[in-house]
Amino acid sequence: MQVVESVLMELRSRGFNITERDLCRVLRAYSMTDDFWKGVGISEVPVSYVVEVLKELQRAGVLQIGDTIELTPEGHKLCIKKCVLYPENPCESCGGRGIELDDRLKELYRSFVEVSSNRPDAVKEYDQAYVTPETTIYRVAIALYRGDIAGRKVVVLGDDDLVSVAISMLGVAEEVAVVEVDKRLIDFIQDIKRKLDLPLSVFQFDLSDGIPREMRAHFDAFFTDPPETEDALMAFVGCGIDTLRGEGSAGYFGVTRQESSLFKWRRFQKRLLKEYDVVITDIIKNFSEYVAWGYGYEKQDIPPLREKPDVNWFYSYLYRIELLSDMSKGVRYGRIVYQDRENSILG
């Protein structure tokens, strides 16, 4: 199929590391939806790459970009020939997460929705994008079921998802702490803490300075949701590992496909296993669903990107890692850069 090869050649000549499989993923996604944002979510290709692929495919006569994305008859033929893909079929009951909420966690969900309803909006300054309340409770659930919360010391590093609030509301951890740089979130969390009299330690500081000595090698589990440059991933997860007490402690964090190519995933996995004595125990697809955020749309050059999406389209895979020896490197990471070529489009 000459179209595929010429589109790939063009994009690569402009420095985009886009693969044939990426191109198939994009084509397939828009054979299933005409909504730009849903297509990005389905495709599992970085959003900035999707935009470039769509523009090239339009130039090649394969699709039309308007307020929606429409494959041309030639596009449909190409899709059937190259990308005979079935739709995903995530389990409706658990949203593909593989676990069920028990009654106690369902109750927690209801209370959490109430206390978090007037939460601060996501802002660009800290690369924020928060998850649905359901996602927050499922994160608590999986860590609880894997034995990383009850009777354990837990820390949340950066918490626009309010995981620390949900964990302390559950009331079975030995200790819960949260570190956050955004004053608005700090105030919001402090306010809930006061109202509900939660056992929660709240710290305002910037993770770029690393983990302070007194928080190092102290916790049994950490949660974080890193910005997705390779260095930011390593910095946030590295800070998390720095907080862990030792062998058998665990970390939970999200990595997306919408901001990170599989090339970036690979570089991250290799560095993670090389630089730390950890093992990856779980990688669960689209565990976290993010609420479509409100910044970054003004400067775009194709129509469907110019408006805030009215669907949630952004997901992350949940990683769980476990530490296999006692260690704290006390690393200081320096200024964390939030943007790279794969995630810059809405930044």
Place this chain on the structure above:
Amino acid sequence: MQVVESVLMELRSRGFNITERDLCRVLRAYSMTDDFWKGVGISEVPVSYVVEVLKELQRAGVLQIGDTIELTPEGHKLCIKKCVLYPENPCESCGGRGIELDDRLKELYRSFVEVSSNRPDAVKEYDQAYVTPETTIYRVAIALYRGDIAGRKVVVLGDDDLVSVAISMLGVAEEVAVVEVDKRLIDFIQDIKRKLDLPLSVFQFDLSDGIPREMRAHFDAFFTDPPETEDALMAFVGCGIDTLRGEGSAGYFGVTRQESSLFKWRRFQKRLLKEYDVVITDIIKNFSEYVAWGYGYEKQDIPPLREKPDVNWFYSYLYRIELLSDMSKGVRYGRIVYQDRENSILG
């Protein structure tokens, strides 16, 4: 808790790399079930380690080993103090796998159960242990949904799970091949192939000799279920990668916690990412459920191990990897050793 420390010290002095968290996992498991086998499955500690831990815990007065495993009052106290763990709560609807079978796959399940009902037993000679028919169909389902079967060339390396039969019955792959060393399985698969007129290429050979030139760099996806010494894991998965066509091709395989400690998991993950240009895209807990097999029970020295389990207790996590560049190393692995300290007990 001195019990924990002294038990750990004793076991380590005998060369078992058992961690405090392992010990917690075992204690927790037997606070939830008195069945030896179920406890091994829940604990996620290698079965040979579980046996040693139980014997030491019995010596320390923490539990009693008879036909069942009973915690003493002291054991219950220790469990509450050290291992405040909630039970796992896998989603009942999907068995924790995160995906749903559509109608076509449910129909495939029914036909597959029928044709596979008189399948050969698992034998020790080839380290066999086959999965439930449900698991086989879910393996097909996830690969189908991820775009790795329809219109693709698929190979199954070692197939006591009859995945190749299910895929060729589905009828949407471009090509299906199976490699198997066991003459009984070859005959069984050939027989189904003839009866149902399946488009399936069947090859009998030993993977220790590596992948023959004509099968290298040819397929879009492989499935394998390796024996679990570190070298066997690398050899089977390496053979799989050798069959792959290039960028965007994928591999599916299982790794257990019942035969492999997290230390072995880590060594395997590191080598996999170092030796091959692949990325791990999914690690799904207990995706595969194995039918309790009939060999290995005669020589054991504690009562509950001397009889074949009447429950399924053995699970593997499903790994999916994706290849990021075109490559075939054509590696020859030499004789594959099936046994190490972590998986030897029922070998």
